[in-house]
Amino acid sequence: MSGWATPSIKEYCDQESGGSAERPEFQQLFTDAHQQRFDVVLFWSLARFSREGVTETLNHFQKLNAAGVQSKSFTEQYLDSTGLFREAIIGFLAAIAKQERVRFSERIKAGQARSSKKPGRPTLADDVVAELRRLRGEGLSFKKIQIATGVPVATMHRYLVE
Numbered sequence: 001m002s003g004w005a006t007p008s009i010k011e012y013c014d015q016e017s018g019g020s021a022e023r024p025e026f027q028q029l030f031t032d033a034h035q036q037r038f039d040v041v042l043f044w045s046l047a048r049f050s051r052e053g054v055t056e057t058l059n060h061f062q063k064l065n066a067a068g069v070q071s072k073s074f075t076e077q078y079l080d081s082t083g084l085f086r087e088a089i090i091g092f093l094a095a096i097a098k099q100e101r102v103r104f105s106e107r108i109k110a111g112q113a114r115s116s117k118k119p120g121r122p123t124l125a126d127d128v129v130a131e132l133r134r135l136r137g138e139g140l141s142f143k144k145i146q147i148a149t150g151v152p153v154a155t156m157h158r159y160l161v162e
Helices: 024-034 054-066 086-114 126-137 142-149 153-160
Strands: 040-043 070-073
Touching: 024 054, 054 070, 054 086, 126 142, 126 153, 142 153
Parallel strands: 040 070
Antiparallel strands: none
């Protein structure tokens, strides 16, 4: 059949967890997509494609889309950017990603409101700082001062090292 190109098929298979995009074959998939070596990615299921969360997974699909590559799940027919409902699926995933971001922010704020601690590093009282300086002036090491006062070495550095 003249005019028809033989379809190119390549399998991208990583042994690492889908919880991270830092997988060699997964990265190669995006490199090849950017170089327009294929036009459709077929994956077994969304969980096999990525387990990074909604936002990151949506970003992966957006990268593929920007490269002109469509995507399709073999086992989840509703995840199909090649079909009629492409915009609806992308819109749905985008809405979920936005809701996830809002809920995450709300949980952080609620946790901070319940906590009696102020966010950030605690400040030391003047008398504690004076004691740290006195002990350091006597030649004690930071570790010995930590044992004596309970103040972490990193905190001492903030107050004693200029």
